[in-house]
Amino acid sequence: MEYRVLPHGGDKISVIGLGSAGLHSATDAEVERTIDEAVDAGVNHFDFIPSEAKPLAAMGRALHRHRADVHIQVHIGALYGGGAYAWTTDAKPAIAEFEQRLAAIGTDYADFGFIHCIDEDADLDRVMNGGIWDYAQARRADGTIRHLAFSTHSPHIARRLLATDVFDLAMFSLNPMYDYTDESEYGQGEVADRMALLREFERAGVGVSVMKPFAGGQLLDAAQSPFGRALTRTQCIQYALDKPGVVTVLPGVHGTADLHDLLAYFDATPEERDYSVLATCVPQSREARCVYCNHCQPCPAGLQIGLINKYYDLARVGDELAAEHYRNLARHAGECVGCGHCDRRCPFGVEQPARMREIAAYFGM
Ligand code: SF4
Ligand code: SF4
Structure with a gap:
């Protein structure tokens, strides 16, 4: 359990x-x-x-x-x-x-x-x-x-x-x-x-x-x-x-x-x-959205892509605990090497290298 x-x-x-x-x-x-x-x-x-x-x-x-x-x-x-x-x-x-x-x-x-x-x-x-x-x-x-x-x-x-x-x-x-x-x-x-x-x-x-x-x-x-x-x-x-x-x-x-x-x-x-x-199956919205499914793993840089996205979304609506969880991760968005592996794997059309840059800038890490 x-x-x-x-x-x-x-x-x-x-x-x-x-x-x-x-x-x-x-x-x-x-x-x-x-x-x-x-x-x-x-x-x-x-x-x-x-x-x-x-x-x-x-x-x-x-x-x-x-x-x-x-x-x-x-x-x-x-x-x-x-x-x-x-x-x-x-x-x-x-x-x-x-x-x-x-x-x-x-x-x-x-x-x-x-x-x-x-x-x-x-x-x-x-x-x-x-x-x-x-x-x-x-x-x-x-x-x-x-x-x-x-x-x-x-x-x-x-x-x-x-x-x-x-x-x-x-x-x-x-x-x-x-x-x-x-x-x-x-x-x-x-x-x-x-x-x-x-x-x-x-x-x-x-x-x-x-x-x-x-x-x-x-x-x-x-x-x-x-x-x-x-x-x-x-x-x-x-x-x-x-x-x-x-x-x-x-x-x-x-x-x-x-x-x-x-x-x-x-x-x-x-x-x-x-x-x-x-x-x-689902209607694709114009803005591709991460649903935290982790289908794009593994990331060669060791980033937990779904979790990083989830903590970012929560932090942006004022969840300080989620921001703290993000800071405590072993690897952060700034470590993305832009290899594009996740983009090729993501069925929801999310472009993570750009998103990782946005997340890194938000947290300043
Ligand atoms: S980027 Fe795509 S595949 Fe990766 S967790 Fe988000 S929705 Fe899932
Ligand atoms: S583009 Fe960045 S987040 Fe995506 S797999 Fe490569 S290093 Fe990981």
């Missing part, structure tokens, strides 16, 4: 976590086995929001067994009264359900207490003024919620919530389909704005847990993918993990077979993780 550190609080979070959206199709025994196996494999981050009530009890039992070793995302605004998942901004049922979820795990705290799935201004206003906001702040103050978090598909709402300066984690939908097409209402915002938002998360020290990394499975199936070709789970996971701010990717699973498919990411070769094939 690989881990990343949550900027606020320093929790070590597994880069692959577990979503629960598919677990309603598993038996209770399979649900518990899946969580047990995931923990054995080093997974320590779990979303507790299945799409039906059915697996809640089994999930609660399994998460209770591993309580000290896992982080759990518990949402304020998800309901299960009718047997299926439902959504609300009504404080009374939302709070009652949140407390029932903690009781189902047999715990008195949530590692991440979520302002849940807000995509519209009017809904956010109801959360802010209708009781959910005050409840979340109070539970954060008394330790029932260790970290405040939110989930949204909207960059606009994400920015409103970021501006409150109280959050440590954001759950955001992230995959190539949402970034480059208008095929889903979940992928709100243009790619440049979505990327800018991820940089804002990183600069604010708000970690990102990624939902819908496979676009609900559409990207894994050539017939359903808007790109007309299938990507692998490993490529989609790498795509998300390369983006600024991302600490973990939470694909939904139906059971142990899905879990094993996810964990294959850690045995994948660099070629299997490479998603630069996307360059042949």
Whole structure:
């Protein structure tokens, strides 16, 4: 397992976590086995929001067994009264359900207490003024919620919530389909704005847990993918993990077979993780943009090209930590010898020698 550190609080979070959206199709025994196996494999981050009530009890039992070793995302605004998942901004049922979820795990705290799935201004206003906001702040103050978090598909709402300066984690939908097409209402915002938002998360020290990394499975199936070709789970996971701010990717699973498919990411070769094939699928913007994919490696001068570009983009929006990371690299942009190897390899049309000169001038190194 690989881990990343949550900027606020320093929790070590597994880069692959577990979503629960598919677990309603598993038996209770399979649900518990899946969580047990995931923990054995080093997974320590779990979303507790299945799409039906059915697996809640089994999930609660399994998460209770591993309580000290896992982080759990518990949402304020998800309901299960009718047997299926439902959504609300009504404080009374939302709070009652949140407390029932903690009781189902047999715990008195949530590692991440979520302002849940807000995509519209009017809904956010109801959360802010209708009781959910005050409840979340109070539970954060008394330790029932260790970290405040939110989930949204909207960059606009994400920015409103970021501006409150109280959050440590954001759950955001992230995959190539949402970034480059208008095929889903979940992928709100243009790619440049979505990327800018991820940089804002990183600069604010708000970690990102990624939902819908496979676009609900559409990207894994050539017939359903808007790109007309299938990507692998490993490529989609790498795509998300390369983006600024991302600490973990939470694909939904139906059971142990899905879990094993996810964990294959850690045995994948660099070629299997490479998603630069996307360059042949997505509309090319007039300005070629580095997506940090590292397809252009190795650089004969030893430069970490994707990382240098990522730190530069972050530093330019005021991320001092990223600037510091850049300064601490073993090799800097000024050491580019202009060989052009990366330009010949880059499927996204980025011209790095010019970019490296720009980066070197920016940092004055
Ligand atoms: S220059 Fe091109 S190949 Fe290299 S990391 Fe950036 S986008 Fe990927
Ligand atoms: S042009 Fe510069 S960054 Fe690109 S491979 Fe050559 S030395 Fe490395």
